[in-house]
Amino acid sequence: NAGVTQTPKFQVLKTGQSMTLQCAQDMNHNSMYWYRQDPGMGLRLIYYSASEGTTDKGEVPNGYNVSRLNKREFSLRLESAAPSQTSVYFCASSVTGLGTEAFFGQGTRLTVV
Amino acid sequence: KQEVTQIPAALSVPEGENLVLNCSFTDSAIYNLQWFRQDPGKGLTSLLLIQSSQREQTSGRLNASLDKSSGRSTLYIAASQPGDSATYLCAVPTNDYKLSFGAGTTVTVRA
Numbered sequence: 001n002a003g004v005t006q007t008p009k010f011q012v013l014k015t016g017q018s019m020t021l022q023c024a025q026d027m028n029h030n031s032m033y034w035y036r037q038d039p040g041m042g043l044r045l046i047y048y049s050a051s052e053g054t055t056d057k058g059e060v061p062n063g064y065n066v067s068r069l070n071k072r073e074f075s076l077r078l079e080s081a082a083p084s085q086t087s088v089y090f091c092a093s094s095v096t097g098l099g100t101e102a103f104f105g106q107g108t109r110l111t112v113v
Numbered sequence: 114k115q116e117v118t119q120i121p122a123a124l125s126v127p128e129g130e131n132l133v134l135n136c137s138f139t140d141s142a143i144y145n146l147q148w149f150r151q152d153p154g155k156g157l158t159s160l161l162l163i164q165s166s167q168r169e170q171t172s173g174r175l176n177a178s179l180d181k182s183s184g185r186s187t188l189y190i191a192a193s194q195p196g197d198s199a200t201y202l203c204a205v206p207t208n209d210y211k212l213s214f215g216a217g218t219t220v221t222v223r224a
Contacts, residue, residue, distance in 0.1 A: 004156075031210065043202075043214040050210055058211060090156060097210040099144025099164075104157040 002026050004105035006091050012111045013081045021076040021108050023091030031097045032074035033058075034066060036087040037107075043090070049074055050097050081112045115140045115207040119215035127223050132190035134218050136203035141181045148177055148188050149202045151217070157202065161188070193222045 007022045025032065034046040045058030049068040063085060065077045074093075078085055091105040116139040126132060136146070145164045149157040161177045163170040163186065170177045174191040190197055200219045204212040 033210070033212075042216050043204075043212070045211045048210045056210070092157075097206075099206045101147060101159055101162040102204075102212060103159060104149075106156040109154075 004091055004093055004103050006089075006105035006108050008108060009106065010109050012113060013078075014113055015082060017081050018077065018079050019081065020078075021089055021091075021110075022073070023075065023105060024073045025091075025093040025103070026072065027093060027095075027103065028071070029093035029095050029103075030071070031094045031100075032068065033092040033094075033102070034064075034074070034076045035090045035092065036060065037090060038087050046076065046089075048097070078110075081110075083112045086110060086112045115143075115205060115213045117203060117205060117213050117215040119201075119203060119218050121218060122216065123219045123221075125221040125223060126193055128193060128195060130193055130222075132188075132193050132197065132220060132222075134188040134190070134201050134203075134220070136186040136188070136215055138184045138186075138205050138213075140207075141184050143181065143205045145206065146177075146179055146186045147204050147212070148175075148186075149204065151200045151202060153199075160201075193220075195222045195224045198222050 004025045030051045033048040035043045047066040049055045052071045089108045094100045094102045147162045148160040163179045176189040179186045200217040202217045204214045207213045
């Protein structure tokens, strides 16, 4: 009963490096999300995918790109990492976006030095 | 803009005491409200989802109430245990696809 699985769990990057955070869900959910969690700022939406084949910006999309690879997988890419992107990243999914229950992964703790 | 507030920010109680966690929101036109638990260094675990048409939702020792008109929800945890120590977050959807979160209440249950 995996739910939402994120990889990697931890990552350290140098400024300017790129990386992709992977997310997969096995609940046949249509909607998927990427949030970041920072002390004092709470959880903020970076990007979301309402359904397979669509993606949209959230509150804080600058510096990120996403790909909805298929119904199960939604990746987040940092093209040129900056120290301001040091954060904990969470992927989430829900049946649809219409206020249905959201399920979260265990998070990726990213440090950019 | 939907604002979600959780007070208090932290709470410490002896084992066995009932916990009362508060969540308030500024826009009462919500689809639902969801309560989560977050353990240190971990992800968010969904505890309860209460629909806008419901007044209460229960799961085991947890009971969540919702009063849309006053913009409030309360999470009750009966007979607290040290294992209940965690941060509890409430969230409401601000549109179809974004959840607006409170800052959370960090609970410590003392054995």
